Amino acid sequence: MSGKVSPKSDKSFGDETNMAVVDIEDPIEIKNGRVHHQKTAKEYVHVARLAFNTGRTRDLKYRKEQLGKLLKMYEETAEDMAAALYKDLRKPKQESYNTEIDLIVNDLKNILANIKSYSSSDYPPKPLANMCDTVEIKKDPYGVVLIIGAWNYPIQLSLLPVAGAIAAGNCIILKPSEIAVETAEYIATTIPKYLDKECYQVFLGGVAETTDLLKERFDYIFFTGSPMVGKIVNEAAAKYLTPVTLELGGKSPAYIDDNTNIELTARRLIWGKMVNAGQTCVAPDYVLCSKNVQDKLLGVVGKIVKELFGDNPRNSKDICRIITDRHFNRLINLLNSATVGYGGDYDPQDRYIGPTILVDVKPNDMIMQEEIFGPLLPIINVASVYEAITFINLNEKPLALYIFSKNKKNINLILESTSSGGVTVNDTLMHVVCESLPFGGVGNSGVGSYHGKQSFDTFTHRKSVLRKNFNPIMEKMQSVKYPPYSDRKLKCVQLVNSKRRGLPCRFLSYLLVFVLGVLVTLLVKHLCYSS
Numbered sequence: 249m250s251g252k253v254s255p256k257s258d259k260s261f262g263d264e265t266n267m268a269v270v271d272i273e274d275p276i277e278i279k280n281g282r283v284h285h286q287k288t289a290k291e292y293v294h295v296a297r298l299a300f301n302t303g304r305t306r307d308l309k310y311r312k313e314q315l316g317k318l319l320k321m322y323e324e325t326a327e328d329m330a331a332a333l334y335k336d337l338r339k340p341k342q343e344s345y346n347t348e349i350d351l352i353v354n355d356l357k358n359i360l361a362n363i364k365s366y367s368s369s370d371y372p373p374k375p376l377a378n379m380c381d382t383v384e385i386k387k388d389p390y391g392v393v394l395i396i397g398a399w400n401y402p403i404q405l406s407l408l409p410v411a412g413a414i415a416a417g418n419c420i421i422l423k424p425s426e427i428a429v430e431t432a433e434y435i436a437t438t439i440p441k442y443l444d445k446e447c448y449q450v451f452l453g454g455v456a457e458t459t460d461l462l463k464e465r466f467d468y469i470f471f472t473g474s475p476m477v478g479k480i481v482n483e484a485a486a487k488y489l490t491p492v493t494l495e496l497g498g499k500s501p502a503y504i505d506d507n508t509n510i511e512l513t514a515r516r517l518i519w520g521k522m523v524n525a526g527q528t529c530v531a532p533d534y535v536l537c538s539k540n541v542q543d544k545l546l547g548v549v550g551k552i553v554k555e556l557f558g559d560n561p562r563n564s565k566d567i568c569r570i571i572t573d574r575h576f577n578r579l580i581n582l583l584n585s586a587t588v589g590y591g592g593d594y595d596p597q598d599r600y601i602g603p604t605i606l607v608d609v610k611p612n613d614m615i616m617q618e619e620i621f622g623p624l625l626p627i628i629n630v631a632s633v634y635e636a637i638t639f640i641n642l643n644e645k646p647l648a649l650y651i652f653s654k655n656k657k658n659i660n661l662i663l664e665s666t667s668s669g670g671v672t673v674n675d676t677l678m679h680v681v682c683e684s685l686p687f688g689g690v691g692n693s694g695v696g697s698y699h700g701k702q703s704f705d706t707f708t709h710r711k712s713v714l715r716k717n718f719n720p721i722m723e724k725m726q727s728v729k730y731p732p733y734s735d736r737k738l739k740c741v742q743l744v745n746s747k748r749r750g751l752p753c754r755f756l757s758y759l760l761v762f763v764l765g766v767l768v769t770l771l772v773k774h775l776c777y778s779s
């Protein structure tokens with residue numbers, strides 16, 4: 249869709265009386281919670297395919313221009329982004345800027361500053377057999393890519409991959425999450441005002457529309473969401489062997505060692521759990537610690553919550569709300585299934601849930617069967633670091649793992665004995681904001697990664713190119729590869745093949761070719777004169 253939603257549009261995607269009408273190339277109606285497109289998913293993809301085939305997105309100047317316009321969009325409409333996030337999630341302004349707006353602005357500035365070097369071909373070392381050839385790794389765009397976003401960081405999760413995909417020269421169909429209604433509308437109405445409407449299109453909708461999109465052939469699919477839907481996306485992609493990045497979720501553990509600074513641990517843990525009201529893919533999902541540490545944690549948590557959110561956190565402007573009633577009710581069911589050690593306050597009218605710690609939790613309890621995605625923090629007691637490691641390894645590989653400890657041996661033991669998408673030691677969430685670290689999961693928590701240069705690489709096919717020339721001397725030198733084969737030729741080929749160590753750079757191999765050329769010429773001249 250590239251168009252404008254009328255000001256009277258319904259903000260819930262679910263009320264027939266207030267109907268949103270978008271009226272440019274694809275006038276859409278939003279009726280009874282469903283988006284009605286005039287154009288089909290196939291037509292969207294067709295337009296993007298035609299645009300890609302013009303070749304314009306391959307041009308570095310064009311890509312920089314489009315990224316510049318995206319930056320302009322961020323700068324000119326940052327307040328609209330923050331307003332949409334507030335309406336969807338009651339996101340505090342500082343959280344909106346820290347975790348979404350500034351993140352995409354900085355990422356884009358970094359891409360713009362480095363796009364020339366990211367896009368340049370690499371010239372790797374080469375073996376003796378290719379001494380006379382030019383070997384190059386060209387950075388090729390995949391083509392038309394599908395980006396599907398999740399609702400919890402609806403700006404960041406849609407627009408960070410968009411920047412990487414544009415930089416790498418792809419055309420894009422972006423499908424933001426339908427659950428973050430305001431942000432989806434902001435994206436759908438704002439992007440066409442700034443970017444090339446054929447190359448970069450926004451397709452609004454929910455499950456049915458995403459299902460339609462997934463029937464189409466894409467050259468790459470970048471999905472952010474739950475492992476369950478990730479599998480659906482992966483299956484659809486497999487039909488055309490389309491490569492995918494799957495940014496998924498899961499239960500991320502936080503291990504607290506006996507040897508730690510309990511107050512700092514509590515502050516960093518509660519902060520990480522309460523950002524976006526726990527609706528964060530890398531939020532610490534549950535705690536593993538001894539009974540002794542649990543008691544100490546419960547002893548300081550009241551003080552920390554008061555410090556962060558005041559006497560009554562319900563009145564704090566710094567706690568997000570749960571995205572929908574459905575999500576809220578799921579969390580309250582989980583809360584009611586467990587024993588509250590701290591907190592437990594909630595308000596259905598406002599979709600508010602306060603910081604809550606759950607105790608006496610057992611591995612088979614309901615709350616341990618699914619990703620929590622809310623401000624509930626269960627504690628599972630373990631007797632040692634070894635038991636914690638065993639517990640982590642018995643479960644799916646998490647997206648994030650947090651270790652709070654002063655004991656280097658224990659920290660390294662966990663790092664060496666477990667697998668997770670990423671790790672922060674002695675804090676939460678922070679490895680995600682360091683853009684030089686690739687961000688992604690492993691196993692059930694995802695496939696592939698992005699952020700920083702990795703975003704460009706994710707949307708880039710590294711195409712191997714080997715160039716030869718028609719130089720007769722080179723041809724003579726390589727003639728041993730042709731039949732008729734002989735023992736002498738085999739020995740020669742084996743000798744060359746055994747010199748697989750790469751020659752370091754193009755200059756050295758040119759020099760070698762030049763020296764060899766001179767030697768051969770001198771030899772020929774010498775033979776001519778002597779005869």
Ligand SMILES: NC(=O)c1ccc[n+]([C@@H]2O[C@H](COP(=O)([O-])OP(=O)(O)OC[C@H]3O[C@@H](n4cnc5c(N)ncnc54)[C@H](O)[C@@H]3O)[C@@H](O)[C@H]2O)c1
Pocket residue numbers: 396397398399400401405423424425426427453454455458459472473474475476477478480494495496497498528529530619621647689694
């Ligand atoms: N790894 C990450 O970067 C990251 C970031 C944010 C969220 N997440 C994960 O995402 C999940 C929460 O987000 P969500 O509720 O939006 O996820 P979701 O999987 O329900 O939805 C994600 C996207 O898939 C679409 N979708 C939903 N059901 C579908 C279906 N049956 N067929 C086709 N498409 C479908 C939705 O429209 C949405 O755009 C959590 O598991 C969280 O951990 C991961």
